[in-house]
Amino acid sequence: MRRGAVRSVVVAGLLALGAGVPGPAQASVADGPVADGPEADVAYHGRVALAGSRLRIWLVPENDGPAALPNATLRVRLSAELADRQELSGGCARAGSREVVCETGPLPLHGRGRHVALQLELRERTPEVAVRVDTWWNGGATDRNHANNEHVVLALDTGDTYAF
Template identity: 70%
Template sequence: MAGLLLLAGVGGAGGAGASAGPEADVAYHGRVSLGHAQLRVWLVPENEGPSALPNATVRIRLSTDLADRQELAEGCARAGLREVVCETGALPEHGQGRHIGLLLALREPVPEVVLRVDTYWNGGATDRNHMNNEHVVLALDTGDSYAF
């Protein structure tokens, strides 16, 4: 049910270049590892301010297809063959949202995956610093953890 509500709120008030709402600096920090056709993603959404946000949606896109069946964390929903979106929860000014942990099954084993993380929706807030909320990470099928 949470996934359905999450997707219903996504729309024209996207994070990039929006100027009608408050100003906030959403950031994502985390790590990713790939092993045995499973991608582990752990991330923490943060807000550097100056305004709090009641919620936002982080998008995680992969360079390869996800398996048909996924067990996603609460507040997360599949948004395509290679995409998952998750709500961050409230992002207080100079604070963190909920920690998001995903174990994503891939359709087939691959030697590497490119992971793209960005803000899909932020309630119309202005975010002038995209350097800390748009990440591209290459994960090799070694089981090693890569930070972003």
């Protein structure tokens, strides 16, 4: 996917959320029922590893239903600053000095979206990084179970892999 196309997907998600700045309006979409939207149960499972200033994240979005979703956007937030230059996977874009967002692709009922692999370079080496993964945009779907799509993983600078 071309970088411009990725930006278009992310910008479309921002506009759909209203002005693109996460706040109370966006929280109501994810936290409460939406009259016209489907109901889905988005979940993320994956691994995180930190070695030096390189952070590797691999995850798979899943949907336990009861409805399929045409697309969603997951957000990865870090406790450490990213280096200025990043080579991001297709479908992903930088959303701030410590944030990356990625589209999931279609999430079929009781199925998986596309695998997301990120190799992020941190601005400087740090002994640990807290990695927060959550759903940033889900097309207006209601998701009553946030326990499986909101994760915080502490990765130590050991090269070890931490699963969530």
